Amino acid sequence: MKLFTVGPVACYPEVLEAMGMQMMSHRSKEYIDLHFETVEMLQAFIETGSPVFLFSSTGTGFMEAAVRNCVREKMVVCVNGSFGERFAEVARANGRDVVAVVTELGEPVQPGMLEAALEAEPEVEAVAITHNETSVGLINDLPALTEVCRRHGKLVFVDAVSSMGGTTLKVDEWGIDICFSSSQKCFGVPPGLGVGSVSRRALDVSAEMPGKGWYFDLKVWERSHAARKGTPMTSCIPQVAGLNAALKMIEEHGGRQWYFDLYEGRNAAIREGVEELGLGIFPLEGYESPTVSCVSAPEGMKGPDVYNAMRGRGYELAQGYGALKEATFRIGNMGWMPGEYIDGMLGALGDVM
């Protein structure tokens, strides 16, 4: 099956080789070296001096961590689709009040909407933003939104699950307190690893937070990081090795800008191809995601029909998600993807329509 999924995505050969390595102790010198080399490459990649933690969890584990460590009562959650909804659900499941800033489906959060919410609810402690909303294939204007948060002095949590690695993230310059992602998206590594940076300010808030639990206690993670012990509980070693291999592969090709250009090229080829087939890209023009295209289903077909027909031809796309399940299907361009796959996929799509 040739994967155009939105995660897990197909993995690079170097990554799969690393995944199959024999184990080592997570307290051995070999692992500690691997761990901190990976952390330092990630810090450089997302432009931060803050510690980066490698959770044995999916990206959602970082949502839980952000809420439990850094919010006592109330937070704003920007919602463009299913993963913004998930952040709100995680906050509510932890007993926090949520002020939801909800857009029409396919539209970005405008800075003015966030500004209005923060003026109406000045006591909120933090703002959660989905950088790239995977469910609708939309990217928000993150620096414009973080600027509003900074001006109001709020903590900023960014769900960068389907953007980190695939497009620019300037964590320190944009003032992001917790910026997290997962291994199985733009880095082209199997799932199981949550990665995220945590600012000094967020750690200081966590230090005073009651009842935050242990598994995702950011201060527990900070202590292990500061003592150069790696992870406080057993590390998800194969995925750390896989991520290390992916980051080195990117470095060898010239660094992150080369990788962003590669993704942009794939994404443009897919968008042009589907538009030539007469299909529309769902989100508002100018806000199309650089990593996943959400495509309106052709006349007379539902999204799941397209998905199933494409599977029959050897291509695994992604189904529409949530409210858009029937009306759309999605085509990811993350991970390992030989150039000729794209032409083949577009040809098959033309055939099944």
Added chain:
Amino acid sequence: MKLFTVGPVACYPEVLEAMGMQMMSHRSKEYIDLHFETVEMLQAFIETGSPVFLFSSTGTGFMEAAVRNCVREKMVVCVNGSFGERFAEVARANGRDVVAVVTELGEPVQPGMLEAALEAEPEVEAVAITHNETSVGLINDLPALTEVCRRHGKLVFVDAVSSMGGTTLKVDEWGIDICFSSSQKCFGVPPGLGVGSVSRRALDVSAEMPGKGWYFDLKVWERSHAARKGTPMTSCIPQVAGLNAALKMIEEHGGRQWYFDLYEGRNAAIREGVEELGLGIFPLEGYESPTVSCVSAPEGMKGPDVYNAMRGRGYELAQGYGALKEATFRIGNMGWMPGEYIDGMLGALGDVM
């Protein structure tokens, strides 16, 4: 490096091959088949009809889940060493009161101690027991302890991290409500996957529990399980495939009793070997762990000296843990371990003393 670690342990060749597989979508038919085949093999292995969940977390994630889903105020935690202490720490970090039943180091929890605690504190809701305390190389008499819990009508949580797969666990017969482990111990799979069974009774308590969060919400997991959707968030696919391969390998050799006998044989060879070298096994006789031997350091040497000297000869043992770090070192017998490694390791140990 030849591993005699206590986890991560060396992995079987079949498992490493599975770990290196190309990814698939966690919502594809291929993954769903893999998921439920693995779940059903695990259910049979630990003798339960309850659902088994496959968390993207370490085993400690299940401690957090047990506490947050099933305890409102107060629980008993049996403490034989560092991992019992961790369970108590996780409970306290989640704001729960802990009644600790603490043994002398190297001694088991006696049923009478637990009985006395439950009589003194009849309002506790649950009891946590470490089946095999990895830090001191001790196994508790689990059926005797669960019998006490059942008689008092308490929920029973069992940390089976270093016992599941390596020795008999009769989850339903012994009345265990949550019985959990990790991939990187007896099953010989890399770390990143937490596995555990959850009883109807535990799920019913979870249904009424406020503020339990989302990532480890057992009712969220139950819904995905019941709808045959696999995991609610992205699954840690490679480790699931690795565990599937390990369980099939055990099945092909004749099933779990073959595997338990294999471990008992390795463990006996190691214990006899270290005793011939004049070294003592730390825990009380009759309670020695079948998966990890905690050995008193030789005269004039500290545990870490033995660990470092053995590394110099190509053998990775485990250091003593917690209060026993200086006085002991540990030799695991889990995972992939060719028979001749044991003789070689014992020979090297004789040389470094």
